[in-house]
Amino acid sequence: MTGLRVQDLSFAYGPKQALDAVSFTVEQGAFCALLGPNGAGKSTLFSLLTRLFTTPDGSIEIAGHDLAKAPGKALAEIGVVFQQQTLDLDLTVHRNLKYFAALHGLSGRAADAKILESLEKLDMAERANEKVRALNGGHRRRTEIARALIHGPSVLLLDEPTVGLDAASRAAIVDHVHSLAQDGLTVLWATHLTDEIRKQDQLVILHQGRILANDTAQKITGPNPLTDVFLDLTGATA
Amino acid sequence: MSPYLTSLQAIITREALRFIQQRGRFIAALVRPLVWLLVFAAGFRAAIGLSITPPYQTYIQYETYIVPGLCGMIMLFNGMQSSLSLVYDREMGSMRLLLTSPLPRWWLLFSKLLASTAISILQVYAFLIIADLYGIRWPTLGYLTVLPALILAGLMLGALGLALSSFIKQLENFAGVMNFVIFPMFFLSSALYPLWKMAESSELLHDICAWNPFTHAVELIRFALHASANPTATAATLLATIIFLGLAFWGYDPARGLIRRKG
Numbered sequence: 001m002t003g004l005r006v007q008d009l010s011f012a013y014g015p016k017q018a019l020d021a022v023s024f025t026v027e028q029g030a031f032c033a034l035l036g037p038n039g040a041g042k043s044t045l046f047s048l049l050t051r052l053f054t055t056p057d058g059s060i061e062i063a064g065h066d067l068a069k070a071p072g073k074a075l076a077e078i079g080v081v082f083q084q085q086t087l088d089l090d091l092t093v094h095r096n097l098k099y100f101a102a103l104h105g106l107s108g109r110a111a112d113a114k115i116l117e118s119l120e121k122l123d124m125a126e127r128a129n130e131k132v133r134a135l136n137g138g139h140r141r142r143t144e145i146a147r148a149l150i151h152g153p154s155v156l157l158l159d160e161p162t163v164g165l166d167a168a169s170r171a172a173i174v175d176h177v178h179s180l181a182q183d184g185l186t187v188l189w190a191t192h193l194t195d196e197i198r199k200q201d202q203l204v205i206l207h208q209g210r211i212l213a214n215d216t217a218q219k220i221t222g223p224n225p226l227t228d229v230f231l232d233l234t235g236a237t238a
Numbered sequence: 239m240s241p242y243l244t245s246l247q248a249i250i251t252r253e254a255l256r257f258i259q260q261r262g263r264f265i266a267a268l269v270r271p272l273v274w275l276l277v278f279a280a281g282f283r284a285a286i287g288l289s290i291t292p293p294y295q296t297y298i299q300y301e302t303y304i305v306p307g308l309c310g311m312i313m314l315f316n317g318m319q320s321s322l323s324l325v326y327d328r329e330m331g332s333m334r335l336l337l338t339s340p341l342p343r344w345w346l347l348f349s350k351l352l353a354s355t356a357i358s359i360l361q362v363y364a365f366l367i368i369a370d371l372y373g374i375r376w377p378t379l380g381y382l383t384v385l386p387a388l389i390l391a392g393l394m395l396g397a398l399g400l401a402l403s404s405f406i407k408q409l410e411n412f413a414g415v416m417n418f419v420i421f422p423m424f425f426l427s428s429a430l431y432p433l434w435k436m437a438e439s440s441e442l443l444h445d446i447c448a449w450n451p452f453t454h455a456v457e458l459i460r461f462a463l464h465a466s467a468n469p470t471a472t473a474a475t476l477l478a479t480i481i482f483l484g485l486a487f488w489g490y491d492p493a494r495g496l497i498r499r500k501g
Contacts, residue, residue: 050338054492075340084331088252090259102248103339103346105241 001064003028003155003186004049009058011044018044020209022058026188026202028154031181033197033217034190036206037234042190043083045206046159049188050080063154063186076104079148081158085140087147089133093124096132097147104151111150118149122176138169145176155186162196170196194226207234245341246349253353256323267316267361271308272368279304282430293464305369306460307429309362309388310452313395316358318420321399324350325406337490344487351400351483355392362388379465387462387472391455394475397482404489427453428460451478 004026011019019041026032036042047053049060051071060067065074087096094115101111119125122142132140141161148156158177162170174196181187189196197203203217203226212233213220221229239247257263283300327333336346366381376384402415424430426443427450437444447453454474461468 050334051492052334052337072340072342075338078338080334080338082331082334084334086331086335088256088332091252091255095255099248099252100335102244103336103341105244105341107239107244107247 001028002026002061003030003063004032004188005059005061006045006049007059007061009045009048009055009060011041011048011053011055011057013044018209019048022206022209022211024204024211024214026155026186028063028186029181029184030202031178031187031189031198032202032204034188034204034206035192035194035197035230036190037192039208040192040206041209042192042206043159044209046080046082046157046190049157050078051075076151077154079151079153079156081141081144081148081156081161083159083161083163085144087132087140087143090131092129092131093119093135093143094128096143097150100147101150106151114150114152115146118146119143121149121180122146136169137165138172141165141169141173142176145173149180149185153185155188156180157188157190159190160192161189162191162193194230197226205230205233241341242345245339245346246352249336249346249349250353250356253320253350253357257357263319264361264364267312267319268365268368270315271311271365274304274308274311275301275369275372275374293461293466293468299374301372302374303432304430305366305374306463307427307456309365309384309459309463310391310395310427310429310456311424312361312365313358313388313392313455314420314424314452316354316361317392317395317397317399318402318415319399320350320354320357320396321403321406321415324400324403325408328403337492343490343492347400347486347490348483351393351396351486354396354399355389358392358396359385359388376463377465380463383465384459384462387458390472390475390479391459394451394455394479394482397479397486400486401482401489404486423450423452426450427456429453429456451475454478 002025006025007023009019009022010017022045034042034045048055051067054068062074063077065077067074088099097115097119098111101107101115106114116125119128122145124139124142124146127135127139132143135143145158145161156177162173165173177187177189178198191197197217199216199218201217203213203215203220204211205213205220217226279301324333337343339346402419406415426447428447429452433444433447433453436447451474454471457468457471458475461471
């Protein structure tokens, strides 16, 4: 079973085509980096993957569930970390996660156990009772990743999750999420930063709503640095 | 517990916690009607003569007349406040979290609506207690019979706020809601003056007031506070609730692509 399958997906904001026949597949347990400059269509793709909006053009399958035909089942398999932070700053880490657990129908001890488990995965268990406002940017992001894992999704979507973080926090989060993929989670990681991508990762390069390349990073770049290949493909200059 | 009830409980708890943290919002919600009651009503009392119309069976003071309208005002402002907070949530991203839950979107929105209604009912009861201390009292049974009326009125005004929030693209546009929704709804209603009084000055204005769903919400509350029923107001408020809810659900339909950000 594939983790994520996107087939001929198109979307337009009025006359502006944001996505044009986008197709790619991410196998279960793979780390797929979706690389594209600002305005490439990454956030639009994420909005479609999370059903914030829908399109009649194309299809999305998550862990075997068609998002249009069985949205409940498909959404239950997704964990999402949005580009914008979506934590309630005045609530504790635990209460933020408890709220999210309830939105997925988890309550009581079952929810507490899942919350503890996902916080431990992200080394955040000791901060469970701290208010989010007191956390630094890196810890807030880890909290959001932990939150996205509570309901045991098989696919984790992250939309530029390292924006605004310092180098050390960025590296730690990239490491954490790679290790989650090694444990069997399918990961789609949108970014415009080439240093977050490893040679063995699947790499999808998106530019102006179209896919320019889709293979392992190693195969796409060959002996060249990814930054150079990316700038060449997208026609940008360093 | 069913996932539906679990999510409902969580959404209500979250709204309640937010409300408790925003003490200024609670105070503002009470100060606004109290200013009308203690200051404006005192001035208007001499200017506006009231005849005996149902549900009143005797002459009443103007302060007594406007209390149901001020209860409606609390709910109207609360509905718009929650609409504002929905637009804010959408801009800040937390609305995305809610809408990506696997539970049906209509249920999540309805839960939000119930949460906002529960908070506005608390505010109304706090106001009624202060009004009672000021000497404006109702039949004891009225404090109980007003509850279903407040639930229905709160749902209608909350649904209106929800529908508006789906059509407002940016927080900055919210000022227009004040000018084009809140003020006309409040002033073109029976909240401050009885409709027969309005008819004396303009039949057209009277007709507009009679069609205003907020008028029916206020009359529903007025009759319920006197432990009596007003079938017309109940039916009109219910109908408006259904229409506003339908609009809200349509407004938040993912096919409409409400939360659009270019990436």
